[in-house]
Amino acid sequence: MKKLKLYLASLSPSQVLALGFMLIILMGSLLLMLPIAMEPGVSINYLQALFTATSAVCVTGLTVVDTATSFSLFGELVIIGLIQLGGLGFMLFATFVLVLTKRRISLRNRILLHETMSMPGFSGTVRTSLCFMLIVFAIEAIGALFLAVQFVPKMGWSKGIYYGAFHSISAFCNAGFDLFGAAGSLTQFSNSPGVLYTIAILIVFGGLGFAVIIDVLNNRRNFKDLHLHSKAAVVMTLALLFFGAVFIAVIEWNNPMTLAGNGSNALDKINNAFFQSVTTRTAGYCSFQQSNMSDAGKIISIILMFIGASPASTGGGIKTTTFFVLLAVLRSVFYGSIDVNAFRKRLPLVLIRTALAIFLISLGLLVFGSVLMSVAEQGKGLSLLDNMFEQASALATVGLSSAGTANYSLTSKLWLILLMYFGRVGPLTMMISFQRRSASRTHGVRYAEDNLYIG
Numbered sequence: 001m002k003k004l005k006l007y008l009a010s011l012s013p014s015q016v017l018a019l020g021f022m023l024i025i026l027m028g029s030l031l032l033m034l035p036i037a038m039e040p041g042v043s044i045n046y047l048q049a050l051f052t053a054t055s056a057v058c059v060t061g062l063t064v065v066d067t068a069t070s071f072s073l074f075g076e077l078v079i080i081g082l083i084q085l086g087g088l089g090f091m092l093f094a095t096f097v098l099v100l101t102k103r104r105i106s107l108r109n110r111i112l113l114h115e116t117m118s119m120p121g122f123s124g125t126v127r128t129s130l131c132f133m134l135i136v137f138a139i140e141a142i143g144a145l146f147l148a149v150q151f152v153p154k155m156g157w158s159k160g161i162y163y164g165a166f167h168s169i170s171a172f173c174n175a176g177f178d179l180f181g182a183a184g185s186l187t188q189f190s191n192s193p194g195v196l197y198t199i200a201i202l203i204v205f206g207g208l209g210f211a212v213i214i215d216v217l218n219n220r221r222n223f224k225d226l227h228l229h230s231k232a233a234v235v236m237t238l239a240l241l242f243f244g245a246v247f248i249a250v251i252e253w254n255n256p257m258t259l260a261g262n263g264s265n266a267l268d269k270i271n272n273a274f275f276q277s278v279t280t281r282t283a284g285y286c287s288f289q290q291s292n293m294s295d296a297g298k299i300i301s302i303i304l305m306f307i308g309a310s311p312a313s314t315g316g317g318i319k320t321t322t323f324f325v326l327l328a329v330l331r332s333v334f335y336g337s338i339d340v341n342a343f344r345k346r347l348p349l350v351l352i353r354t355a356l357a358i359f360l361i362s363l364g365l366l367v368f369g370s371v372l373m374s375v376a377e378q379g380k381g382l383s384l385l386d387n388m389f390e391q392a393s394a395l396a397t398v399g400l401s402s403a404g405t406a407n408y409s410l411t412s413k414l415w416l417i418l419l420m421y422f423g424r425v426g427p428l429t430m431m432i433s434f435q436r437r438s439a440s441r442t443h444g445v446r447y448a449e450d451n452l453y454i455g
Contacts, residue, residue: 018425021057021086025421028053028082037075044070047413052079054417057086058424059314061176061284061399062390062416064406068181079177080166086424087173087206087314088136132210135217136172139205143168146198171202174315176284176399186275190261190287191268196275203283204241207309209233228345229321233310236320237281240307244277245270247300252276257292280304282315284399290389291402298389298402305392305400306362316397316423318362325355365422366391369415376411394419 031037032049044065051064056079067079148164155163163179170177178185189195205213212230219225226234249270252259259269272287279285280301293301308317324342329352332340340347366388373387386403393400394416405416 021421021425024082024085025050025053025057028057028078031078032071032075034074037071037078039070039072039075042070047410051413051417053082054420055399056082056175056177058397058420059083059087059173059175059282059316060394060397060420060423061170062394062401062405062420063177064413066181067177068179076166076179080169083173083175083177084169087175088133128214132214135213139202140165140168140172143172143198143202147195150192150194150198167199168202171199171283171285172206172314174203174206174282174284174309174313174397176279178285184289185284185286187286187288190272191264193267193271196271196287199283199285200275200278203278203281203285204237207281207283207313207315208237209310209313211312212310228343229311231343232321232324236324237310240281240304240320241274241277244280244300244304245274248276248297249273251294251297251300255292255294255297258288258297261288276301277304280398280400282308282317282396282398284393286400290400291386291404293402295385298385301400302389302392305396305398306366308396308398316395318358318396322355322358325352326359329355362395365395365419369395369419372415373408373412376409376415380407380409382407390416391419395423397423 029046029050029052032044032053033046038044048065051062052067054060055062067076071079144161144165146164147168148161151163152160154160166177166179169175176185180186180188186195186199208216211227212233215227215230216234219230223231223234249259252273253269254260259272262268264272275285275287279287281304290298290301306317307323308319309315310320325340325347328340328342328347332338340352369391370384370388373382373391374384377387382403389400389402390405390408390412392398397420405413408416
């Protein structure tokens with residue numbers, strides 16, 4: 001026991017975060033294997049339980065078994081608990097428990113909490129965390145109320161309230177798990193703007209990031225007073241939502257299997273195009289079957305999924321701010337500027353290197369996995385585009401699927417589990433690791449500068 005404590009004390013904050021998520025996944029998978037977690041007459045194997053637990057903790061939403069028909073009420077509560085724990089971060093919950101039990105919060109725990117939430121400084125870390133917890137629960141409660149109002153007339157009081165709470169938490173945490181079974185996510189609500197926009201708002205709030213929400217609430221009257229991080233996150237979120245909706249609307253407008261289905265009018269098409277743009281930002285809900293989209297629509301969705309949500313949020317992807325930095329680099333090259341500037345601020349070199357590293361590593365995983373899954377799924381009629389769609393969904397912790405996750409082989413499912421874990425933990429861990437390095441740090445030798453031809 002003493003050796004274990006010494007080992008845990010020697011771990012860096014990023015290693016503790018990665019290990020913590022792994023342990024939660026393993027515990028969740030064991031809970032889902034309990035007979036009480038399954039519906040009567042239903043039996044699932046450990047791989048299916050592990051996949052579901054990973055998808056829940058990593059707030060992805062990809063499933064290999066139907067949540068509604070496979071798991072009992074206990075199993076569903078385990079899943080929503082894993083979603084809440086994974087979405088907000090276990091350190092946030094640990095801090096909340098320590099405060100409730102009036103126990104002292106050590107400096108190490110404060111550092112871990114600071115890393116989890118990507119706060120600018122250590123001052124007021126615990127107070128800010130508790131404030132955000134209250135804001136989160138308030139948003140989820142309001143979302144549950146709005147959804148319950150629309151579910152109760154169709155399902156009755158108990159089921160309607162329960163469904164409202166479950167889907168509100170799942171939406172805010174950008175998880176995408178649903179209890180509608182064979183109906184297929186939110187496809188039955190494709191002409192119900194109340195449900196679609198309630199879910200969409202919850203997704204956007206969850207994907208903005210902890211620090212951004214606090215900053216916007218404190219400086220809601222003047223955009224100029226926001227921190228650079230908040231400005232970048234808000235601007236990129238709005239831009240991606242708008243352009244994503246426009247592209248999807250143009251591409252899928254006359255597709256009877258997507259936007260033009262179910263007797264949809266022009267307003268319904270706009271609503272569903274916007275919802276598709278929102279949900280690809282790592283949420284995983286869908287108002288039409290993703291397999292019915294055109295190839296162009298799938299490509300746009302892959303790009304939106306790959307970019308994802310904002311840092312320290314409940315979403316995944318390479319993050320909006322990473323993409324913002326890459327665009328700022330392109331802008332500086334286009335204008336021939338030595339510095340990379342944004343909102344009258346100069347971006348440091350270490351930030352640019354971190355953004356490039358995250359982008360290249362994520363893209364490399366996507367390309368490597370596409371080859372791996374194409375080999376593993378030979379002869380099944382699954383296209384390369386569908387494989388890339390599935391991978392982008394797993395890596396960005398989205399949860400959308402165009403081919404059906406259950407149709408993939410054991411090799412592909414194990415690869416998707418790794419991608420979901422990396423998508424929830426990897427980019428954050430990499431960011432922390434790179435940020436801890438100083439740009440001015442020397443490594444003994446600094447070599448002479450030379451040049452090479454590119455482009």
